[in-house]
Amino acid sequence: MNNSLEKQDFDIKAEDLKKSYGNFEALRGVDLSVKNGEFYTLFGPNGAGKTTLTKLLATLTDPTSGKLSVLGIDVKKDVQKIRSTIGVISHDPYLYETLTAFENIKFFGELYGIADINERAQSVIKQVGLESRSNDLVRTFSRGMKQRLTVARAIVHEPKILLLDEPYTGLDQHGAQIFGEMLSQLKKQNRTIIMTTHNIDEGLDLSDRVGILSKGKIVYDSPTSQTDPINFKDLYISKVENS
Amino acid sequence: MNKIWAIIKKDIITELRTKELFSSMLLFALLIIVVFNFAFGFSVEILNLAAPAMLWIAFTFAGVLGLSRSFALEKEGNAIIGMLLTPTDRSLIYAGKMISNTIFVFIVGILTVIMFILFFNYSFLTTLVPLLPIMLLGSIGFVSVGTLFSAMAINTKLREVLLPILLFPIIIPVIVSAVKLSGQVLDGNSVFAAGSSLKLLVSFDIIFVTACAVTFEYVIDES
Numbered sequence: 076m077n078n079s080l081e082k083q084d085f086d087i088k089a090e091d092l093k094k095s096y097g098n099f100e101a102l103r104g105v106d107l108s109v110k111n112g113e114f115y116t117l118f119g120p121n122g123a124g125k126t127t128l129t130k131l132l133a134t135l136t137d138p139t140s141g142k143l144s145v146l147g148i149d150v151k152k153d154v155q156k157i158r159s160t161i162g163v164i165s166h167d168p169y170l171y172e173t174l175t176a177f178e179n180i181k182f183f184g185e186l187y188g189i190a191d192i193n194e195r196a197q198s199v200i201k202q203v204g205l206e207s208r209s210n211d212l213v214r215t216f217s218r219g220m221k222q223r224l225t226v227a228r229a230i231v232h233e234p235k236i237l238l239l240d241e242p243y244t245g246l247d248q249h250g251a252q253i254f255g256e257m258l259s260q261l262k263k264q265n266r267t268i269i270m271t272t273h274n275i276d277e278g279l280d281l282s283d284r285v286g287i288l289s290k291g292k293i294v295y296d297s298p299t300s301q302t303d304p305i306n307f308k309d310l311y312i313s314k315v316e317n318s
Numbered sequence: 319m320n321k322i323w324a325i326i327k328k329d330i331i332t333e334l335r336t337k338e339l340f341s342s343m344l345l346f347a348l349l350i351i352v353v354f355n356f357a358f359g360f361s362v363e364i365l366n367l368a369a370p371a372m373l374w375i376a377f378t379f380a381g382v383l384g385l386s387r388s389f390a391l392e393k394e395g396n397a398i399i400g401m402l403l404t405p406t407d408r409s410l411i412y413a414g415k416m417i418s419n420t421i422f423v424f425i426v427g428i429l430t431v432i433m434f435i436l437f438f439n440y441s442f443l444t445t446l447v448p449l450l451p452i453m454l455l456g457s458i459g460f461v462s463v464g465t466l467f468s469a470m471a472i473n474t475k476l477r478e479v480l481l482p483i484l485l486f487p488i489i490i491p492v493i494v495s496a497v498k499l500s501g502q503v504l505d506g507n508s509v510f511a512a513g514s515s516l517k518l519l520v521s522f523d524i525i526f527v528t529a530c531a532v533t534f535e536y537v538i539d540e541s
Contacts, residue, residue, distance in 0.1 A: 163403050
């Protein structure tokens with residue numbers, strides 16, 4: 076009874092998660108628990124395993140060993156159900172450049188099996204402030220606009236969980252500010268959000284909890300309220316260097 | 319079915335907008351037929367012997383160009399990942415891509431046959447109609463394997479080279495059967511005169527489509 080209650084508390088629970096590519100161990104036993112509605116930011120240098128962890132959580136790849144459950148569902152048992160509850164925003168837009176903004180969102184919405192997809196697509200495009208460019212080809216969009224449309228793609232099926240993999244990459248200051256405001260809106264909608272980034276300045280404001288991933292292991296995990304933002308950079312460097 | 323149709327619709331819209339696949343495939347097929355026309359066009363004996371092979375060389379070589387672009391378009395902006403993130407069974411993604419590729423390749427096949435008939439002075443009435451079902455069956459066999467290998471090759475640097483190297487040895491039974499059947503038609507006989515080739519072609523189509531749909535998941539997902 077206690078176990079099942081404990082499982083339901085966490086939207087994401089990973090235990091001793093490992094992932095190897097040949098002889099290379101990208102993840103060397105990650106333990107991660109993210110609560111319902113929590114914004115968790117995982118910092119780490121290049122090659123720490125952040126993208127691999129995001130791919131595992133997004134069910135794009137299977138773990139070599141360890142346990143992973145999303146919303147209490149084991150990834151090995153019902154992967155399609157898990158996919159319907161997750162939205163992913165990456166530095167890559169995962170959009171078709173030769174389709175319009177509306178056609179893109181409609182296409183992905185159809186793959187999520189959304190009823191009334193035309194209305195829903197218009198609604199999310201409006202939500203990200205691109206309604207005036209709805210019928211323009213994505214290849215004519217700036218990087219910032221593409222990233223906003225990526226948000227629309229990721230939330231079209233109203234996922235409970237959002238995974239953000241280096242979402243600020245390539246955004247200019249203005250684009251990053253708009254994107255940050257969007258994230259804060261998404262946080263208010265009680266979504267569980269996991270963001271990975273190598274940029275310390277991003278994410279600290281929004282996060283409820285922060286972690287540091289280095290060489291395939293989480294070497295630091297603490298609530299943001301107990302983390303000193305001024306000294307976090309030094310802490311990060313020392314944790315990465317000593318891992 | 320809705321998901322398969324969504325993928326087909328997306329591919330058709332993309333192709334109508336870019337015309338990348340059609341223009342490259344059609345131009346390449348035309349060039350091959352023109353070259354063959356100059357090489358063998360004046361020798362009736364050689365033409366009768368080589369015509370079915372010429373037709374299928376033009377068709378398959380042009381088709382490979384289209385297939386290699388098919389998944390390359392998915393790779394731009396990593397849109398394929400967006401598709402893999404959705405709760406869509408991988409066999410449905412394969413079915414959608416395979417059907418849209420078959421439509422494109424078959425249309426190019428029809429136009430190739432028309433160009434072939436014009437260049438080599440065959441009769442439209444007695445040649446075009448019986449060749450169409452052979453083209454369709456050949457397209458299905460060719461595209462079923464080609465779609466799988468095209469997906470396999472997208473993450474490699476040498477995808478344009480790798481695809482024909484992987485594809486042609488596997489589809490030999492399809493090509494040989496299609497060439498034999500086309501030979502019967504071009505000789506003025508019924509397709510059923512080469513009944514064993516027809517059975518072989520249909521059998522390979524069924525085997526290839528089934529096997530490729532099952533294995534697609536392992537090709538497209540990262541291990």
